[in-house]
Amino acid sequence: MNSKPLTTMSSLRQLAARLNISLGTARKLVDDGHLTAVRVGTRCVRISDAEIESFLAGQKAAASKKEEAL
Numbered sequence: 001m002n003s004k005p006l007t008t009m010s011s012l013r014q015l016a017a018r019l020n021i022s023l024g025t026a027r028k029l030v031d032d033g034h035l036t037a038v039r040v041g042t043r044c045v046r047i048s049d050a051e052i053e054s055f056l057a058g059q060k061a062a063a064s065k066k067e068e069a070l
Contacts (some may be wrong), residue, residue, distance in 0.1 A: 009038070009046035018052065029055075 010018065015035075016026040030045065037047045037056055050058045 010052060012037075012045050012047070015047055015052060019056075029034045042061055 012026045016023045029035045
């Protein structure tokens with residue numbers, strides 16, 4: 001049997017709290033394609049925690065490059 005480990009997922013509200021941003025900004029990050037989300041049902045959106053960590057790492061790297069340029 002081929003089994004994958006379960007992925008921990010966060011809601012948009014949890015994402016907003018974790019990044020200290022508004023719910024609207026969290027939605028915009030998903031809508032603009034900065035974060036990949038999965039729709040569960042008609043209204044429920046989930047983002048994998050691995051996706052969030054990857055996004056944060058990219059933001060941190062971009063900030064470091066910007067700092068080095070100054």
